[in-house]
Amino acid sequence: MNNPLDLFWRFLIIAGILLIVAGGIIFLLTKIPGLGRLPGDIFIQRKNFTCYFPIATSILLSIILSLVLTLIFRGR
Numbered sequence: 001m002n003n004p005l006d007l008f009w010r011f012l013i014i015a016g017i018l019l020i021v022a023g024g025i026i027f028l029l030t031k032i033p034g035l036g037r038l039p040g041d042i043f044i045q046r047k048n049f050t051c052y053f054p055i056a057t058s059i060l061l062s063i064i065l066s067l068v069l070t071l072i073f074r075g076r
Contacts, residue, residue, distance in 0.1 A: 029061075 029035060040056030 036054055036057050038054075038056040038060065040059075042051075042053040042055060044051040
């Protein structure tokens with residue numbers, strides 16, 4: 001790795017792969033019924049204004065992700 005562009009190209013490739021994986025996960029999460037419409041999610045709709053705060057969904061996903069990552073990294 002004498003050429004500084006080698007590191008840059010590797011970064012771009014890894015960033016692209018991570019974006020593809022994140023997009024796939026988001027796509028799959030939208031297929032789960034009820035996710036995003038949990039009690040505690042705030043949805044405000046007016047004549048020319050819509051605002052959505054998925055508070056309960058964010059907390060649920062945070063708990064699940066924390067548990068999964070804890071199980072993964074405890075095995076090391």
